[in-house]
Amino acid sequence: MTVYMRASEITKKPVVTLAGEDLGQVKDLVFDASTGSIRSFTLAGRGLLAGPLHRALLWSNVHALGPHAVMVRDESALEEDDTAARSDTKEPGGGNVLGLAVTTRSGARLGNVTDAVVATGRTPVVAGYEIENAEHRRVLLPVVGPVTVSGERVLVPDATAQHSAADLGAFGAATESLRDRLQHAPQED
Numbered sequence: 072m073t074v075y076m077r078a079s080e081i082t083k084k085p086v087v088t089l090a091g092e093d094l095g096q097v098k099d100l101v102f103d104a105s106t107g108s109i110r111s112f113t114l115a116g117r118g119l120l121a122g123p124l125h126r127a128l129l130w131s132n133v134h135a136l137g138p139h140a141v142m143v144r145d146e147s148a149l150e151e152d153d154t155a156a157r158s159d160t161k162e163p164g165g166g167n168v169l170g171l172a173v174t175t176r177s178g179a180r181l182g183n184v185t186d187a188v189v190a191t192g193r194t195p196v197v198a199g200y201e202i203e204n205a206e207h208r209r210v211l212l213p214v215v216g217p218v219t220v221s222g223e224r225v226l227v228p229d230a231t232a233q234h235s236a237a238d239l240g241a242f243g244a245a246t247e248s249l250r251d252r253l254q255h256a257p258q259e260d
Contacts, residue, residue, distance in 0.1 A: 073190050074190075074191045074192075075188050075190055075191070077201060078188075081136070082097050083096050083097060084096060086112075086141045086143060087140050088142070088145050092146065094146060095115060095116055096114065096115050097113075097114065097141060098112070098113045098114055098115040098124075100112055100187075101113065102187075102197060107214070108194050108196045109189070110129070111150075113153050114128060125152055126150055126151065126152065128141070128143065128150070130194075130195070132144075132148035132149075133148070134148075136191055169184055169185065171184045171225050172223070172224045173200060173227060174224050179229070179232060181227070181231070181232055182202035182210070183202060183203055184200045184202055184225060185200075185201045185209060186201035187200055197214060198214060198246060199212050199213040199214045199246065200225065210235040210236065211236045211239070211242050211245070212235050213235075213249045213250075215228070215246060216228050216253045228249075228253060230249060230253060234249035
């Protein structure tokens with residue numbers, strides 16, 4: 072069973088060892104633009120006045136991502152600096168997607184990205200986006216099939232507009248419905 076989480080729900084989660092040692096908290100998620108998978112986390116200290124730790128946690132070093140914490144085997148899972156979390160400037164489509172317009176291939180504007188939806192598991196990936204539409208309502212749009220992300224917009228298949236969800240509980244069904252639609256009627260999109 073796939074569990075979906077908003078990226079904003081992952082930030083501020085504590086990073087703890089299997090022995091219970093508190094190493095910090097997730098500051099940002101760094102995604103691989105070509106695959107949509109989580110590449111790493113940047114970390115911050117814990118507490119109200121704590122700043123960045125300037126250390127990174129590569130996804131390959133994560134033992135588990137749970138509803139309450141990110142678990143690692145021990146402190147050696149952390150990179151000594153945050154260079155591993157920095158985006159490769161040659162990577163197309165990299166960077167922050169928050170605030171970008173989501174547009175269908177035929178040109179219909181669906182709204183602006185307010186968050187990413189992550190499918191957790193062995194290799195967590197961006198499964199969709201939370202957007203604020205023209206009516207100022209937030210809806211969740213699945214990402215299935217060819218999606219283009221640039222510095223200006225997220226371009227999705229036309230059918231995406233008919234397969235949104237109001238909450239994470241309905242998001243899985245919207246994703247499966249869109250996937251089925253795209254597989255059985257690819258000439259339409």
